[in-house]
Amino acid sequence: MTPLNIPEWQSLDRHYSDIKFLSMREQFALDSSRFEHFSVYSGDLLLDYSKNRITQETMEKLFALADAVELKDWTKRMFNGELINHTEGRAVLHTALRNRSNEPVMVDGQDVMPQVNAVLEKMADFCATVHEGRWLGFTGKRMTDIVNIGIGGSDLGPAMICDALEPYAIDGLSVHFVSNVDGTDLSTTLEQLNPETTLFVVASKTFTTQETLTNAQSARNWFLKSGQQTDVAKHFVAVSTNAEEVSKFGINTDNMFEIWDWVGGRYSLWSAIGLPIALYVGFDNFSRLLDGGHQMDKHFRDQPLAQNIPAIMGLLGIWYINFFNAQTHAIVPYDHSLARFPSHMQQLDMESNGKFINRQGARISYKTGPVIWGTPGTNGQHAYFQLIHQGTQLIPVDFVLPVNSHYPDCDHQSILLANGLAQAEALMKGKTAEEVRAELVAGGLEGKALEALLPHKVFPGNRPSNVLLFPKLTPEMLGQLVALYEHKVFVQGVIWNINSFDQWGVELGKQLAKAILPDLRDDNDISTHDSSTTELIRLIRQLRQ
Numbered sequence: 001m002t003p004l005n006i007p008e009w010q011s012l013d014r015h016y017s018d019i020k021f022l023s024m025r026e027q028f029a030l031d032s033s034r035f036e037h038f039s040v041y042s043g044d045l046l047l048d049y050s051k052n053r054i055t056q057e058t059m060e061k062l063f064a065l066a067d068a069v070e071l072k073d074w075t076k077r078m079f080n081g082e083l084i085n086h087t088e089g090r091a092v093l094h095t096a097l098r099n100r101s102n103e104p105v106m107v108d109g110q111d112v113m114p115q116v117n118a119v120l121e122k123m124a125d126f127c128a129t130v131h132e133g134r135w136l137g138f139t140g141k142r143m144t145d146i147v148n149i150g151i152g153g154s155d156l157g158p159a160m161i162c163d164a165l166e167p168y169a170i171d172g173l174s175v176h177f178v179s180n181v182d183g184t185d186l187s188t189t190l191e192q193l194n195p196e197t198t199l200f201v202v203a204s205k206t207f208t209t210q211e212t213l214t215n216a217q218s219a220r221n222w223f224l225k226s227g228q229q230t231d232v233a234k235h236f237v238a239v240s241t242n243a244e245e246v247s248k249f250g251i252n253t254d255n256m257f258e259i260w261d262w263v264g265g266r267y268s269l270w271s272a273i274g275l276p277i278a279l280y281v282g283f284d285n286f287s288r289l290l291d292g293g294h295q296m297d298k299h300f301r302d303q304p305l306a307q308n309i310p311a312i313m314g315l316l317g318i319w320y321i322n323f324f325n326a327q328t329h330a331i332v333p334y335d336h337s338l339a340r341f342p343s344h345m346q347q348l349d350m351e352s353n354g355k356f357i358n359r360q361g362a363r364i365s366y367k368t369g370p371v372i373w374g375t376p377g378t379n380g381q382h383a384y385f386q387l388i389h390q391g392t393q394l395i396p397v398d399f400v401l402p403v404n405s406h407y408p409d410c411d412h413q414s415i416l417l418a419n420g421l422a423q424a425e426a427l428m429k430g431k432t433a434e435e436v437r438a439e440l441v442a443g444g445l446e447g448k449a450l451e452a453l454l455p456h457k458v459f460p461g462n463r464p465s466n467v468l469l470f471p472k473l474t475p476e477m478l479g480q481l482v483a484l485y486e487h488k489v490f491v492q493g494v495i496w497n498i499n500s501f502d503q504w505g506v507e508l509g510k511q512l513a514k515a516i517l518p519d520l521r522d523d524n525d526i527s528t529h530d531s532s533t534t535e536l537i538r539l540i541r542q543l544r545q
């Protein structure tokens with residue numbers, strides 16, 4: 001069950017030995033149609049993958065590998081609601097949440113679409129009530145601020161989307177996201193707010209997450225300094241699978257928006273976890289986001305591998321991680337409003353594919369998920385791009401480039417785009433010693449000074465990148481982009497033979513934090529920890545004011 005034994009993998013291994021020194025610069029020089037050969041569209045979204053260390057043969061071999069692991073079959077199984085998250089006995093159906101065609105999707109013999117549609121309708125009604133000023137606070141005022149209290153998938157996705165869709169925001173309504181259990185997060189948010197006009201959305205799939213419940217309790221305490229217990233219902237709503245815990249917390253389940261166990265946390269922004277998005281930009285724009293996700297689902301499900309953006313990006317990732325030994329992957333949006341996109345991608349990719357055990361429970365002897373990182377361009381260029389250009393690691397980069405800005409008045413977009421394109425070109429081309437020499441000579445340098453400086457100014461080049469280019473960051477385009485990366489992660493998980501949909505690796509820390517918490521009290525014996533943890537606990541007791 002290891003991909004290493006698949007003939008198609010071994011064939012890629014041999015191919016890697018043959019072309020590992022292939023020069024992209026030369027390939028571009030030899031083939032004037034390289035861009036045409038290695039670019040593909042989904043609607044208005046272009047993937048240019050020509051600046052990768054590949055030939056046509058590489059792609060054919062990668063597609064053959066995808067066929068050998070039955071990627072298309074796994075895709076069908078996911079879309080059809082099979083329990084592919086086998087360690088939790090769950091289906092994986094974020095695609096049903098944005099299934100705009102409304103074709104039935106069966107789980108355990110039951111179509112989930114009626115429940116999905118009913119919750120969407122409840123969200124739409126609730127948004128209309130808030131937006132039209134029919135949802136009033138305890139002193140009869142309309143809501144001005146939405147505070148989402150959640151963490152992980154119940155925070156990162158909606159927060160990223162709200163940032164990105166700020167140009168679509170409804171007038172008179174602000175949105176805030178509180179996730180960290182560090183009291184700074186909640187306190188600095190509440191400082192700006194009026195309890196009479198603040199609506200809290202407590203978002204937790206399980207409704208047992210320590211950070212979220214702690215923040216929600218404190219938010220309620222803050223609210224109760226002004227309002228009464230009976231007013232809580234006007235200011236707190238919940239999103240969860242767990243009606244019992246929601247009602248124990250004191251939120252009326254009429255004010256609860258349901259999600260289901262077949263929605264993974266990091267795939268949940270399309271569900272009622274997206275309520276703060278719908279409140280912030282309006283339900284119509286939230287629906288447009290779902291439309292975009294659905295468009296990408298159809299593309300991924302129906303397009304042959306050679307035309308399939310998530311499959312191509314997933315396979316290129318395999319090529320670098322497993323053959324070129326890449327450890328990390330940078331996602332660099334040239335769009336300031338996508339500042340939180342890499343953080344959402346971190347959870348999506350690293351929580352899904354950060355696994356060392358295969359589907360059958362055996363230890364894996366090959367690399368799986370990479371470290372995902374990045375910040376918006378052009379800022380990254382003035383910080384860490386040095387290492388991408390001249391460091392000793394191979395770091396594939398995705399450049400995400402919207403052609404048009406939502407803020408054209410500044411007229412900065414050409415500069416922004418020129419920088420994005422220049423980085424991709426520079427990474428591919430590099431700069432040879434001869435080119436550097438010519439430049440230095442032209443600048444008047446010669447002799448020893450020239451020879452001493454020259455090697456430092458050489459760029460090895462041949463460093464791979466993808467460009468994702470699209471007309472403008474609309475809700476539909478954002479939906480396409482997020483769904484694209486979800487499916488990319490899925491493709492890689494299938495090839496690595498891992499379950500991309502559980503996350504047992506987050507549990508140990510939670511368990512130990514629960515054990516340490518009582519030990520931080522002065523009167524407890526500290527006995528169960530290693531000497532380092534014990535001494536750190538002692539020190540904290542001493543230093544605490």
Ligand SMILES: O=P(O)(O)OC[C@H]1O[C@H](O)[C@H](O)[C@@H](O)[C@@H]1O
Nearest residue numbers: 152153154204205206209265506
């Ligand atoms: O939505 P919740 O149940 O509160 O979970 C919030 C987050 O915490 C967990 O520990 C998982 O690592 C995440 O996948 C999840 O999104």
